[in-house]
Amino acid sequence: MANSETIGQRIKNLRDAAGYSQQYVADKVGVSRVAVTKWESGQTANLKLENLMQLCGLFGISVEYLIYGKQSEDINNAESTQTRLVAKKNKKIRNIEDNLPFLDEDELDATKSVVDTFKNRKATTSKTRNNK
Secondary structure: OOOOOOHHHHHHHHHHHOOOOOOOOOOOOOOOOOHHHHHOOOOOOOOOOHHHHHHHHHHHHHHHHHHHHHOOOHHHHHHHHHHHHHHHHHHHHHHHHHHHOOOOOHHHHHHEEEEEHHHHHHHHHHHHHHHO
């Protein structure tokens, strides 16, 4: 049975499931909020490949899924795990961004870098302790 859901509906459903606003998706993809609104309403004929790839990366899905609404079983199993992990990471990043609105983009990138450094240091320390 064919999937009757459109690309626009999949974009909206993925955005809603991740808890993202249209503006957040637009900012991450590098387009206007109006573009996201158009895509979600079915106006996807002019959706650029670059934007399609950005959407797939943001939502942690395959191009095959976004375009056709289906994917092979192996891809589906691997990507369902990946999608959950990406959504969780994106939610944490979004919370940081929402709580630090006074930082410009360079300052925000630097803050993320510091957080990643501490996370890596913590993971390394935990592994060292577990090996003793």
